[in-house]
Amino acid sequence: xxxxxxxxxxxxxMKGARGYKPHFSVLFRLDVQRIFGIDTSYSPNVEQILxxxxxxxxxxxxxAMLSPKSIASEKTAKALEIRYGCRFTGMTFKTGExxxxxxxxxxxxxxxxxxxxxxxxxxxxxxxxxxxxxDVKDVSHLPKCDVLITExxxxxxxxxxxxxxxxxxxxxxxxxxxxxxxxxxxxxxxRAVELLRHFGYYDEVEMEHKSLELTRQLMEGAEPLVGxxxxxxxxxxxxxxxxxRLPDRxxxxxxxxxxxxxxxxxxxxxxxxxNGLIKMVERCSPEMTIVYHxxxxxxxxxxxxxxxxxFSAISIDEITNVIVA
Numbered sequence: 001x002x003x004x005x006x007x008x009x010x011x012x013x014m015k016g017a018r019g020y021k022p023h024f025s026v027l028f029r030l031d032v033q034r035i036f037g038i039d040t041s042y043s044p045n046v047e048q049i050l051x052x053x054x055x056x057x058x059x060x061x062x063x064a065m066l067s068p069k070s071i072a073s074e075k076t077a078k079a080l081e082i083r084y085g086c087r088f089t090g091m092t093f094k095t096g097e098x099x100x101x102x103x104x105x106x107x108x109x110x111x112x113x114x115x116x117x118x119x120x121x122x123x124x125x126x127x128x129x130x131x132x133x134x135d136v137k138d139v140s141h142l143p144k145c146d147v148l149i150t151e152x153x154x155x156x157x158x159x160x161x162x163x164x165x166x167x168x169x170x171x172x173x174x175x176x177x178x179x180x181x182x183x184x185x186x187x188x189x190x191r192a193v194e195l196l197r198h199f200g201y202y203d204e205v206e207m208e209h210k211s212l213e214l215t216r217q218l219m220e221g222a223e224p225l226v227g228x229x230x231x232x233x234x235x236x237x238x239x240x241x242x243x244x245r246l247p248d249r250x251x252x253x254x255x256x257x258x259x260x261x262x263x264x265x266x267x268x269x270x271x272x273x274x275n276g277l278i279k280m281v282e283r284c285s286p287e288m289t290i291v292y293h294x295x296x297x298x299x300x301x302x303x304x305x306x307x308x309x310x311f312s313a314i315s316i317d318e319i320t321n322v323i324v325a
Contacts, residue, residue, distance in 0.1 A: 007124075014323055016325050049071060052070055054135065065080045070090030111138060118134070133151065137269075148290070150291060152291045166268050183255045186214050187270050205237055206237070299317070
């Protein structure tokens with residue numbers, strides 16, 4: 001923690017009536033205080049800029065989008081509006097742009113996790129380069145930094161299920177008449193359609209209504225798409241929990257990096273696996289890494305592994321600076 005202070009970065013946790021919140025904020029520029037919340041929920045009692053990396057609910061954009069101090073890519077903002085039926089009230093940008101946030105020049109970088117998913121990087125008053133990634137699938141656009149703020153969804157070094165490669169060939173082999181893929185409505189469903197088109201399937205794809213709206217409004221080259229039941233179930237993409245509602249005659253698969261039951265799994269993930277996370281840290285070459293996601297003990301396990309292998313790191317549980325929100 002002392003090294004972070006030397007770098008001009010003070011990580012802060014928020015504490016509400018129900019205890020610590022599962023995210024944190026960064027205080028910098030002590031002369032004119034700036035607090036950037038990293039995938040934080042909105043709190044009217046705390047004056048901070050809310051950086052939204054992508055539109056998944058576990059990154060709290062559904063709350064942050066209600067604040068005029070929220071920042072998100074145009075496609076992330078659109079996805080939030082579709083998913084939650086609320087107007088995005090903050091500032092938007094095209095991923096890749098440099099934006100000005102209260103006098104701070106912030107660069108934006110695609111991460112490949114979902115459509116519109118964006119990492120943010122900026123330099124503080126002592127010259128420290130800070131990079132906050134959110135969830136990551138593609139590291140190719142991420143810059144080097146001094147402080148890396150990142151995820152560890154597959155960061156458990158002792159879990160063999162955290163080391164894998166996407167089984168795109170398995171996906172290709174499953175394509176045919178009477179197939180249903182279980183995929184989360186935002187992120188995985190669009191990946192499924194992208195893979196179908198990539199592998200030459202150009203017929204209609206049935207989707208449940210939320211997946212359909214997100215895909216139509218956010219993806220190019222996705223059509224033809226139709227609602228469920230409109231093409232006789234030849235090819236369907238539905239949320240995993242909807243698979244049991246489809247006819248038993250269909251061949252059903254779940255697209256996931258995790259073990260799943262009762263359907264067959266095709267290992268397709270929108271996250272880096274453990275080896276990919278390590279390569280990301282090596283590529284970004286930070287002096288310090290802060291691991292803040294997901295909830296549970298995996299961030300601490302990943303931070304410990306980094307410390308044992310030549311990279312200084314802390315997990316969110318080690319942040320002792322607290323603001324009552």
